[in-house]
Amino acid sequence: MATLAFHDFPVPAKAALASDRPAALRLIGFASMAVPIAGAGLPLAIFVPQLYATHFGISLATIGFIFLLGRLWDVASDPIVGVLSDRTRSRFGRRRPWIAAGGVLFGLGSALLFFPPSALVGPLYLGLVLFVFYLGWTMIEIPFSAWAGEIDRDYHGRTRVVTYQLTLRSIGLLLVLVLPTLLDQVRPGDGGLKLQVVGGFIIVTLIPALFASLLAFREPPLPDTPPVRAGFWATAKVILSDGLLLRVLASDVAVTAGQSIRAGLIVFFAVNYMGLPAWASGLYLLQFIFGVLAGPIWLRIGYGLGKRQTAIVGELAQAAINIGLVFVFPGMLGLMIALTVAQGLTQGSGNLMLRAMVGDVADAHRLKTGHERTGLFYSVFSLSAKLGPALGIGLALPLVAWFGFDPKAASAPGSLEALKYTFALGPALAHIIAAALIWRFPLDEAAYREVRRALDAEHSSPTAKTA
Structure with missing residues (x-):
């Protein structure tokens, strides 16, 4: 295998021509998945604990412990999904099947978390829902990031793809900050409604974003080397x-x-x-x-x-x-x-x-x-x-x-x-x-x-x- 020392290189090759770059509209479609993902993070930390404590009577200590376990599971599942998506070989590609399945789990977890049925809510319910929610999130986030790094292999082209991702992420986060602020002007102190509005935003943006991301680009050809095990x-x-x-x-x-x-x-x-x-x-x-x-x-x-x-x-x-x-x-x-x-x-x-x-x-x-x-x-x-x-x-x-x-x-x-x-x-x-x-x-x-x-x-x- 070739080796490389990072010094004394010749003048860099000419950058990719503008005509070779992925179209902006396709990049927006691909990056749109960042909107519901970004929109979920802040409400999860701010509104969910408050509602489950005040409306459903789960103690703060129990909620804190459940969220700690959920976060540990989230951290552990990241490299697992990363490795498995690298190993995946299918007619649909490596990343696309994971994002599609993750979107289903993430949408289900969001619906159960932000629109909880009162008769079922308790510590066990919250723990199971967070398990599904975090798993779906990881199954989207990791392959989505890896795919973004593979769309354009040009040095600056890769930065361009990531810029679209992070800009759409910023828009999603901004919207989820604005919505509760506006709601406070109409229904101040209504935590339940605020949670449902945020949950609705996540689900409504997730459905079109999932299709747009999956269909925006073809995945690059599968590597000609066997998957690493x-x-x-x-x-x-x-x-x-x-x-x-x-x-x-x-x-x-x-x-x-x-x-x-x-x-x-x-x-x-x-x-x-x-x-x-x-x-x-x-x-x-x-x-x-x-x-x-x-x-x-x-x-x-x-x-x-x-x-x-x-x-x-x-x-x-x-x-x-x-x-x-x-x-x-x-x-x-x-x-x-x-x-x-x-x-x-x-x-x-x-x-x-x-x-x-x-x-x-x-x-x-x-x-x-x-x-x-x-x-x-x-x-x-x-x-x-x-x-x-x-x-x-x-x-x-x-x-x-x-x-x-x-x-x-x-x-x-x-x-x-x-x-x-x-x-x-x-x-x-x-x-x-x-x-x-x-x-x-x-x-x-x-x-x-x-x-x-x-x-x-x-x-x-x-x-x-x-x-």
């Missing part, structure tokens, strides 16, 4: 031995940790430090409104700088914006709004580039080993979206509490200053770490084009051998 420890060894994948994963963990610190503390900052309770939700919503514009902006920047450099610039820009929060004091609403808008315009810049880089890393791995593991690599990358928030919230909330901050009582000036500096500098530090982790990442545009040429040469050669 390895046990748990062998698979873990593959992951841990791939330094490129680990660096991308670690960087994204830092990115999502910084984002979760900001999300977890922004309401406390607005209410307790700024004294602006009316802006508590508005600032968060404002950030996501401008976040919809972030994907196309950073895609254009990526065309000029490349993924690694763009990710570094985006992360350092977010660090600078968060540091700017140090200079915000009570009453300075204008500066706070300006920084929130800037945060929205840089939102997801690192996530976007890092997600596109996973496909490049998977291709480099295939060249080195002869094995196709795109689904596995994206399943591992998805863990950062779960590990990062756990680290961010798990560190930030105990820290501000240790400094004496209590949202239920009047806090001393020192504890409010600690809240401010944690809110500002915690994300800044995380974004700086994310940039440092990929500072000298070797798989740049020139290196990837050499990988692509070597893979194409192997595929076209009748005497090509596999490892």
Whole structure:
């Protein structure tokens, strides 16, 4: 099997012609699956526990334990689905059967979770429904991400596909934030109706999105190598031995940790430090409104700088914006709004580039080993979206509490200053770490084009051998 050193490459090959790129309308159809997926996350964390506790009398401790088990199952099922989708060989492709079956389970789980029959609701019901819901979610999310990395193998083309995914994801998240806000103006405090509206949004968008995603593109030809069959420890060894994948994963963990610190503390900052309770939700919503514009902006920047450099610039820009929060004091609403808008315009810049880089890393791995593991690599990358928030919230909330901050009582000036500096500098530090982790990442545009040429040469050669 060919080997490759990531240095001293020739001038990169000419990028794919515009006529060779997937049409925008097809990409929108494919990426539309991101809308119901994104729309499910926030209500699951905010509205579901509140409703099942207040309306159905399940204790918060029991709900917390059930959600913990559900999240552990979710984490465990990601690599399982990733490996199995890589191994799948069918007339419909590798990814499509998983997404179709996952869509059915996800829709069923959403209907049962957001429209629960009162006579059946209890801890066992909630646990079983979450099991189905998370399984369907994983069966969509992992093959969907892997397929996105396979639609366009061009270095910038892959970033373009992922940009459509993340932009539609931002739109889905924005809509699911706006709907409950509007409902509060008509039926304030109606948690049951709010849950049903959000559940209806997920199901109504899921049905057309599922068909649009499945029919938008043909899957690429199945690999000409037999599917890899390895046990748990062998698979873990593959992951841990791939330094490129680990660096991308670690960087994204830092990115999502910084984002979760900001999300977890922004309401406390607005209410307790700024004294602006009316802006508590508005600032968060404002950030996501401008976040919809972030994907196309950073895609254009990526065309000029490349993924690694763009990710570094985006992360350092977010660090600078968060540091700017140090200079915000009570009453300075204008500066706070300006920084929130800037945060929205840089939102997801690192996530976007890092997600596109996973496909490049998977291709480099295939060249080195002869094995196709795109689904596995994206399943591992998805863990950062779960590990990062756990680290961010798990560190930030105990820290501000240790400094004496209590949202239920009047806090001393020192504890409010600690809240401010944690809110500002915690994300800044995380974004700086994310940039440092990929500072000298070797798989740049020139290196990837050499990988692509070597893979194409192997595929076209009748005497090509596999490892």
